[in-house]
Amino acid sequence: MKAVAILAGMGLVFVFVWERVDVVRLGYQIERLKTQKVALERERDQLQVKFSTLTAPERIAKVATEKLGLIPPQPGQVLMVRQQHEAPLSPFAIEQVRVARHIKE
Amino acid sequence: MAGVTTGPSRSRRYVMLVVLLCGFGGILFRLVNLQVLQAAELTARADRQHQKSVTFEGARGTVTDRHGKVLAMNVEVPSVFGVPTALENPSLAARHLSPVLHVRRDELEKKLRQDKSFVWLARKVEPEQGQRLERLSLEGIGVVMEGRRFYPKGPLLAHVLGFAGMDGQGLEGLERRYESQLQGEKRVTILQRDALGRTVFPKGLAEKPPAPGHALTLTIDEVIQYIAEKELEETVNHARAKGGTIIVVEPRTGAILAMAVSPRFDPNAVMALTPDRWRNRALTDTYEPGSTMKVMVAAAALEERVMMPGTMLFGENGRMTVANTTIHDHEKMGWITFAQMVQKSSNIGAAKTGMALGEQRLYRYLQSFGFGQRTDVDLPGEVSGMLKSPKDWGRRSLASISMGQEIGITALQMVSAVAAIANDGVLMKPYVVAEVRDQKGTLVKEVLPQVRRRVVSPDTARTLTTILEGVVTNGTGIKAAIPGFRVAGKTGTAQKIDPRTGTYSSTQFVGSFVGYVPAEAPRLAMIVVIDEPQGEAWGGVVSAPVFRRVGEQVLNYLGVSRDDQIKIAMAKL
Numbered sequence: 131m132k133a134v135a136i137l138a139g140m141g142l143v144f145v146f147v148w149e150r151v152d153v154v155r156l157g158y159q160i161e162r163l164k165t166q167k168v169a170l171e172r173e174r175d176q177l178q179v180k181f182s183t184l185t186a187p188e189r190i191a192k193v194a195t196e197k198l199g200l201i202p203p204q205p206g207q208v209l210m211v212r213q214q215h216e217a218p219l220s221p222f223a224i225e226q227v228r229v230a231r232h233i234k235e
Numbered sequence: 236m237a238g239v240t241t242g243p244s245r246s247r248r249y250v251m252l253v254v255l256l257c258g259f260g261g262i263l264f265r266l267v268n269l270q271v272l273q274a275a276e277l278t279a280r281a282d283r284q285h286q287k288s289v290t291f292e293g294a295r296g297t298v299t300d301r302h303g304k305v306l307a308m309n310v311e312v313p314s315v316f317g318v319p320t321a322l323e324n325p326s327l328a329a330r331h332l333s334p335v336l337h338v339r340r341d342e343l344e345k346k347l348r349q350d351k352s353f354v355w356l357a358r359k360v361e362p363e364q365g366q367r368l369e370r371l372s373l374e375g376i377g378v379v380m381e382g383r384r385f386y387p388k389g390p391l392l393a394h395v396l397g398f399a400g401m402d403g404q405g406l407e408g409l410e411r412r413y414e415s416q417l418q419g420e421k422r423v424t425i426l427q428r429d430a431l432g433r434t435v436f437p438k439g440l441a442e443k444p445p446a447p448g449h450a451l452t453l454t455i456d457e458v459i460q461y462i463a464e465k466e467l468e469e470t471v472n473h474a475r476a477k478g479g480t481i482i483v484v485e486p487r488t489g490a491i492l493a494m495a496v497s498p499r500f501d502p503n504a505v506m507a508l509t510p511d512r513w514r515n516r517a518l519t520d521t522y523e524p525g526s527t528m529k530v531m532v533a534a535a536a537l538e539e540r541v542m543m544p545g546t547m548l549f550g551e552n553g554r555m556t557v558a559n560t561t562i563h564d565h566e567k568m569g570w571i572t573f574a575q576m577v578q579k580s581s582n583i584g585a586a587k588t589g590m591a592l593g594e595q596r597l598y599r600y601l602q603s604f605g606f607g608q609r610t611d612v613d614l615p616g617e618v619s620g621m622l623k624s625p626k627d628w629g630r631r632s633l634a635s636i637s638m639g640q641e642i643g644i645t646a647l648q649m650v651s652a653v654a655a656i657a658n659d660g661v662l663m664k665p666y667v668v669a670e671v672r673d674q675k676g677t678l679v680k681e682v683l684p685q686v687r688r689r690v691v692s693p694d695t696a697r698t699l700t701t702i703l704e705g706v707v708t709n710g711t712g713i714k715a716a717i718p719g720f721r722v723a724g725k726t727g728t729a730q731k732i733d734p735r736t737g738t739y740s741s742t743q744f745v746g747s748f749v750g751y752v753p754a755e756a757p758r759l760a761m762i763v764v765i766d767e768p769q770g771e772a773w774g775g776v777v778s779a780p781v782f783r784r785v786g787e788q789v790l791n792y793l794g795v796s797r798d799d800q801i802k803i804a805m806a807k808l
Contacts, residue, residue, distance in 0.1 A: 176310055182305040185304070187388075
């Protein structure tokens with residue numbers, strides 16, 4: 131009986147110590163994951179800035195004109211494409227498309 | 236013999252007893268001293284050693300355009316510091332650092348040779364530079380992360396966005412106006428440290444981290460803003476002008492789609508600039524509008540039935556005397572209709588119209604259109620302009636104000652007033668921020684279009700629109716015409732006051748054009764103001780072409796086709 135009590139007592143002490151150690155271990159783990167999260171968030175923000183900088187209209191226009199040699203469309207070269215539920219293009223508009231293509235070529 | 240204590244043995248026991256008592260007494264005294272007498276001080280010292288108080292601040296909110304394109308956001312970037320006392324060879328360290336930080340080697344060496352335990356070598360550098368330094372792992376050189384406000388589009392919309400200072404506080408523009416919403420939550424947290432100084436677990440671990448600031452979604456469209464800035468910059472450079480402004484608004488709602496101010500500045504690098512450069516002239520600077528004011532005079536005259544489009548006015552052959560001063564027209568005119576007076580921008584006709592209205596009625600309409608008062612746009616620094624009360628008017632004031640003199644307005648006031656004509660006579664409140672959302676994307680505040688008041692009837696607005704279309708088809712604003720679209724607008728050329736003489740300058744002008752398109756169902760109202768252009772300064776020459784170029788590109792971008800205009804016109808028949 132006495133031995134059982136001693137064993138139970140030791141068991142309780144062991145559980146208590148194990149629990150304390152585990153709490154500290156989990157504390158370190160949480161801290162490590164938090165650091166990792168901060169680093170990932172930082173990387174995400176930096177990529178977001180990079181994306182926003184690269185997609186700035188000013189930069190796109192510069193690349194389009196200086197690198198790719200594109201020019202802004204002239205009047206008559208821009209035609210709105212109709213969606214299916216809308217009225218089909220008029221023969222006049224089709225002619226405009228043809229003319230616009232011709233100008234481009 | 237057992238049980239019998241001899242003299243010397245007893246005395247040893249006493250001695251032992253005394254020694255033990257003294258020992259225990261000492262321990263007891265020490266315990267009382269530590270646990271009771273010095274308890275408060277020692278507890279505080281222990282807390283200082285194993286607890287760390289840290290202020291956490293949520294990131295500043297993001298600002299995006301109406302399509303979610305990021306215009307301002309917070310990013311953590313590396314700052315590089317040195318510990319001179321821990322450096323063995325400052326010269327070698329400077330040699331390694333110089334190519335990475337792009338700072339001269341002798342400058343770095345000078346800093347590293349200082350008798351200090353901490354020196355900044357470069358603050359808020361690019362992330363790649365920080366990574367390269369970490370790879371070098373130089374003794375006595377460290378990298379810490381600091382929050383930096385970043386404007387990825389550079390100068391785009393800078394005058395509206397404003398900027399935040401080094402401590403992350405909004406100093407100008409929207410950053411300042413919406414400081415309380417953009418600022419992240421601040422919270423002080425106690426952290427527990429172990430013997431090695433590592434953080435074990437914070438007290439209140441279950442607590443949420445400090446919330447970031449709210450995000451703003453603007454009414455501004457990044458592409459329209461770019462088009463406006465590009466065209467304005469080109470014109471200001473070409474005309475060798477002092478500056479300029481373009482504002483594009485949606486007439487039905489009052490939402491500002493673009494607000495371009497020249498000269499531009501980059502909010503990422505404001506340290507070297509003066510406040511004059513970042514002032515949002517669209518709402519802080521007043522100017523005499525000149526002939527664009529005739530739109531309001533004409534609206535008042537039509538609404539009050541003082542004039543009809545066909546009412547005949549005599550142009551006095553280009554010269555008329557008012558209060559012992561002479562009013563001139565840019566060309567000699569005889570009998571003209573009221574509509575022609577607007578289209579040909581006759582000063583004499585406008586003065587006569589103003590006189591027919593009378594001081595009180597003209598003043599009432601100008602007030603109603605919003606002059607002499609702030610539009611209450613959600614941007615800081617707006618001025619109310621100058622509209623004197625009729626009791627302070629001189630003998631010439633009625634004529635002068637009718638042709639856009641003796642009145643100080645902002646570009647925003649003028650475009651709002653003309654947008655009211657485009658909006659069937661209803662004046663809307665201009666606004667820049669459409670939505671405020673928290674970090675989860677939940678809507679905190681939605682800004683709905685706000686009607687200020689009805690200024691004129693829909694009939695008057697439609698009649699005036701027809702007259703203003705004539706300005707573009709065969710009047711002074713012919714260069715604002717956009718092929719395939721009906722444009723309504725008005726030119727304005729105002730002499731500036733020469734500060735040296737206090738009289739109107741013969742060399743300094745403000746050329747402007749204000750209008751809307753498509754006239755039958757307006758999608759855009761726009762003002763173009765060019766300040767002190769050199770050479771040709773007429774609004775019809777310097778500003779009207781900018782209206783056309785911006786209008787054409789924006790209508791294309793918005794997908795407003797020429798076919799749509801034909802359908803709208805047919806539907807109205």
